[in-house]
Amino acid sequence: MASLRMRRVVKRFGETTVIQGVDLDVADGEFVVFVGPSGCGKSTLLRMISGLEPVSEGDVWIDDKRVNDVSAADRGLAMVFQSYALYPHMTVYQNMAFGLENIGTPRAGIDSKVQAAARLLQLDTLLARRPTQLSGGQRQRVAIGRAIVREPSIFLFDEPLSNLDAELRVQMRTEITALHRKLGTTMIYVTHDQVEAMTMADKIVVLRGGRVEQVGAPLDLYNAPSNRFVAGFIGSPRMNFVSARVLDAQPGDLHLALAGGGEARFSVRGDGVSAGETVTLGVRPEHATLGEGEVALDAKIDAVEQLGAVSLTYCALSNGEKITVQAPGQVAQRVGDSVRIGFPARSAHVFRQTDGEPVVASHRI
Amino acid sequence: MPDLRTLLTATRGRGRFDWTDWFTYGYLLLGIVLMLAPVLWLVLSSFKTAAALNEFPPRLLPYGPKSVTVPGRSDPAPVFRVKLPDGTTQELAELRRIGIQATMVDPAHPSDEVRVNIRDREPVREFRLATENYTELFGQFQFGRFLWNSVFITVVATLITLLFNAMAAFALSKYRFRGRKVAFLVILATLMIPPTIVLVPNFFVASSLGLLNSPWGVIWPAVATPTGVFLLRQYMLTLPDELIDAARMDHASEWRIFWRIVLPLSAPALAVLAIFSVMWRWNDFLWPLVVLSKTEDFTLQLALNAFQGELTTQWHFLLAMTVLTLLPVTIVFAFLQGYITTGIASSGVK
Numbered sequence: 269m270a271s272l273r274m275r276r277v278v279k280r281f282g283e284t285t286v287i288q289g290v291d292l293d294v295a296d297g298e299f300v301v302f303v304g305p306s307g308c309g310k311s312t313l314l315r316m317i318s319g320l321e322p323v324s325e326g327d328v329w330i331d332d333k334r335v336n337d338v339s340a341a342d343r344g345l346a347m348v349f350q351s352y353a354l355y356p357h358m359t360v361y362q363n364m365a366f367g368l369e370n371i372g373t374p375r376a377g378i379d380s381k382v383q384a385a386a387r388l389l390q391l392d393t394l395l396a397r398r399p400t401q402l403s404g405g406q407r408q409r410v411a412i413g414r415a416i417v418r419e420p421s422i423f424l425f426d427e428p429l430s431n432l433d434a435e436l437r438v439q440m441r442t443e444i445t446a447l448h449r450k451l452g453t454t455m456i457y458v459t460h461d462q463v464e465a466m467t468m469a470d471k472i473v474v475l476r477g478g479r480v481e482q483v484g485a486p487l488d489l490y491n492a493p494s495n496r497f498v499a500g501f502i503g504s505p506r507m508n509f510v511s512a513r514v515l516d517a518q519p520g521d522l523h524l525a526l527a528g529g530g531e532a533r534f535s536v537r538g539d540g541v542s543a544g545e546t547v548t549l550g551v552r553p554e555h556a557t558l559g560e561g562e563v564a565l566d567a568k569i570d571a572v573e574q575l576g577a578v579s580l581t582y583c584a585l586s587n588g589e590k591i592t593v594q595a596p597g598q599v600a601q602r603v604g605d606s607v608r609i610g611f612p613a614r615s616a617h618v619f620r621q622t623d624g625e626p627v628v629a630s631h632r633i
Numbered sequence: 634m635p636d637l638r639t640l641l642t643a644t645r646g647r648g649r650f651d652w653t654d655w656f657t658y659g660y661l662l663l664g665i666v667l668m669l670a671p672v673l674w675l676v677l678s679s680f681k682t683a684a685a686l687n688e689f690p691p692r693l694l695p696y697g698p699k700s701v702t703v704p705g706r707s708d709p710a711p712v713f714r715v716k717l718p719d720g721t722t723q724e725l726a727e728l729r730r731i732g733i734q735a736t737m738v739d740p741a742h743p744s745d746e747v748r749v750n751i752r753d754r755e756p757v758r759e760f761r762l763a764t765e766n767y768t769e770l771f772g773q774f775q776f777g778r779f780l781w782n783s784v785f786i787t788v789v790a791t792l793i794t795l796l797f798n799a800m801a802a803f804a805l806s807k808y809r810f811r812g813r814k815v816a817f818l819v820i821l822a823t824l825m826i827p828p829t830i831v832l833v834p835n836f837f838v839a840s841s842l843g844l845l846n847s848p849w850g851v852i853w854p855a856v857a858t859p860t861g862v863f864l865l866r867q868y869m870l871t872l873p874d875e876l877i878d879a880a881r882m883d884h885a886s887e888w889r890i891f892w893r894i895v896l897p898l899s900a901p902a903l904a905v906l907a908i909f910s911v912m913w914r915w916n917d918f919l920w921p922l923v924v925l926s927k928t929e930d931f932t933l934q935l936a937l938n939a940f941q942g943e944l945t946t947q948w949h950f951l952l953a954m955t956v957l958t959l960l961p962v963t964i965v966f967a968f969l970q971g972y973i974t975t976g977i978a979s980s981g982v983k
Contacts, residue, residue, distance in 0.1 A: 315878075318878075318882060320878050320881060320882070339881075340878075340881045340882055341881055341882070341883075341884040341885070341886075342884075345882065346882060347878070347879070347882045349875045349878070349879055350875070351873060351875050353873065353875035353876050353878065353879035354879075355876065355879075355880075355894060355898075356898065357897045357898055366880070366883050366885070366893070367882075367883035367884055367885075370883055370884040370885045370886075370889060371884050414879075414883070418883070418884075
C-alpha cells in the first residue's frame with residue numbers, strides 16, 4: 269500500500285528525450301492506467317517507477333520517500349511484464365517462490381504464501397508445471413501470482429494482456445479488476461488499448477510524445493477531452509472530425525458554416541476564435557444518426573458494417589472528409605446511398621485548429 | 634528401428650531412387666569411410682600382438698597363433714598344419730623342437746608322437762584379441778598416473794573455463810557500460826593471434842608465477858578463451874532482458890541472477906563450450922609439453938609422445954594407449970551431442 273508522486277520527471281536516451289517533464293500523483297489504492305499510442309513513453313515511465321530505468325531529471329517519491337537512488341530490488345514494487353518473463357527452467361511454484369527466497373523468507377512462509385496466491389488465481393493444480401506447459405492465460409496468472417506473493421506496495425503492469433487473444437483478454441481484464449478490489453493495492457497499468465483503460469481505470473493518464481495530455485476519470489476523459497488528441501484517442505470507434513468555418517463568434521454562441529453548405533449554431537464560449545477561421549468539429553459516432561438532426565451534413569455511404577446489435581456506417585462528405593455513424597440495431601441503407609447525417613449540437617466538440625484545444629461548451633463552464 | 638530404416642532409405646523425391654540419391658549416398662559413404670576407416674584400423678590394430686603388427690602384408694583382423702592344451706602337459710602347445718609323408722595334412726600340436734625337427738602330436742591321441750621337418754608345416758592362426766596390450770598398460774609406464782593427470786587438467790580447466798567465460802559473457806551481453814564494445818572487440822581480436830606467437834611470453838608469465846611443472850600451469854593459461862566468451866555472449870543475447878528485469882524486481886542480487894537465471898538458461902551453449910573445452914584440454918599437446926617436464930606430471934598426450942622411443946617403439950602399447958586416449962572425448966560427445974542439437978533447435982526457433 270503506497271502512494272506515488274512524480275515531479276518534473278525527464279528521461280533521455282542519448283540525444284533523444286523520451287519523457288519530457290511528467291508530473292503525476294497516484295493515491296494509495298488507486299488503479300491508474302497509462303494509455304497512449306506506441307512510442308509515447310508509457311512503458312519507459314513505468315520502468316522509471318519500477319527503478320529498472322534511472323531517472324534523468326526530476327524526482328520520484330513512493331509514500332514520502334524519494335526513491336531516485338533506490339534500486340529496483342529495494343523499492344518493494346512488483347511488475348508483470350508484457351512477455352510474462354516467467355523463468356522457463358523453473359516450475360510454477362519455483363517461479364512464485366523465487367522472489368521470496370531472495371528476501372530470505374523461511375521455507376514454511378514461502379509455502380503458505382505461494383499456496384495462498386495459487387488458490388486466489390486458481391493455479392493450485394498447476395504448481396508443478398513449467399511455464400511452457402501452460403496456456404497464455406495461465407502464464408499470465410502465474411506472472412500475476414509471482415507479483416502477489418511479494419506483497420508489493422504498488423503493482424506495475426506493462427501491457428500484460430497484449431499477448432492474449434480477444435476473449436481471454438476480456439476475461440483477464442475482469443480478473444485483474446477483481447484482484448484490485450480484493451487486494452486494495454495501488455496498481456499502475458500500461459496499455460495502448462483504450463478499451464482496457466476505460467474499463468479498468470480509476471484514473472487514466474493519457475500520454476503522447478513523453479508528455480501527459482490529460483489525467484482524469486475515464487468518463488471525464490470521454491465527456492470532456494482536454495484536446496483533440498485525447499478526444500480522438502479515447503472512445504471506440506474513434507471520434508469523427510470534420511472541418512467547419514467560423515461565421516461569427518460570440519460568447520455562448522458560435523455560428524459555423526459546415527462542409528456541404530449547412531450552417532449550425534453551438535452554445536460554446538467561443539473565445540480565441542474569430543470569424544473566417546477554420547475550426548474542427550468533433551462528434552462521436554454513437555451521437556450521430558442517419559437522418560436529419562440539429563446539425564446535419566450530406567454524405568455518401570462508403571461501407572456498412574452490420575454487427576447485429578449495432579451498425580457502423582462509414583460515409584464520406586462532399587469535401588472528402590470521412591465520418592462514421594454508429595447506430596443501434598440494423599440499418600437499411602446500402603453502399604453508395606446518399607444520406608443525411610445529423611447530431612445534436614450539444615454532443616459536438618469544437619476544437620481550434622491551431623492548437624487542438626477545445627472551444628469549451630457553455631454548459632460545462 | 635523404423636526411424637533408422639526410413640532415414641537410411643530416404644529419397645529426394647517420392648518412391649524410386651534418383652541419380653541424385655545415388656550420388657548423395659555415395660558421397661556420404663565416402664565421407665564415412667574417410668573419417669571412420671583410420672579409426673577402425675587403429676582400434677583393430679591395437680588388438681594385434683607385436684608380431685602381428687610387423688606382419689606384411691597386414692591383415693585386417695587381429696590374428697594370433699592357435700594353441701591347444703595337450704593332456705599331460707601344463708603349457709598350451711602351438712598348433713601347426715602339417716603335411717604328412719602320406720600326402721595328407723593334419724593339424725598337430727608341437728611338443729618340442731630340436732633344430733629343424735619338431736615333435737608333434739595329435740591332441741586327440743596324445744600318445745602317437747610324430748616327427749616332422751619344420752619346412753613341412755605352417756602355424757595355424759585364429760582370430761584372437763590381444764587384450765594384454767591393454768591389461769599390461771595399467772601395470773606399466775605409470776599409465777594410471779598419466780590418465781589421472783589428463784583427467785584432472787581436463788575437468789578442472791573445463792569447469793573454470795565455463796565459469797569465467799560465462800561471467801564475462803553475462804557482463805558483455807546484459808550490462809550497458811562504457812567500453813563494452815571495445816572490451817568485446819579486444820577479446821575477439823585475441824583470436825587472430827596464433828598461439829605459437831604467445832607461446833614464449835606465456836611461458837615467461839607461467840615461469841615467473843611458479844606454475845611450471847604443475848597441472849595449474851596448464852590450467853590457468855587456458856581458461857580464458859575468446860571463442861567461449863563469444864559463443865556464450867551470442868547465446869545470452871538471445872535471453873530476453875525482461876527475465877533479468879523480472880529477477881531484479883524479485884529482489885535477486887546480480888550474482889543470483891547470473892547463477893539462478895542466466896546460467897541454467899545458457900545450458901545448451903555451456904554444453905557446447907564444455908565439449909570444446911574437453912576436447913581442447915584433452916588433446917592439448919604443445920603447451921603441456923612446454924610447461925610439464927617431469928615424467929610424473931605428463932598428460933596422456935605427452936606420454937604417448939614419450940612412448941616413441943629413440944630406438945624402438947612398442948607399437949602395440951602405443952596403439953592401445955591411443956585408443957584409450959580417444960575414448961573420453963568420444964564418450965563426452967556421445968552424451969552431450971543431444972545438448973548441441975537442442976541448443977541449435979532452441980536458438981533457431983526462438
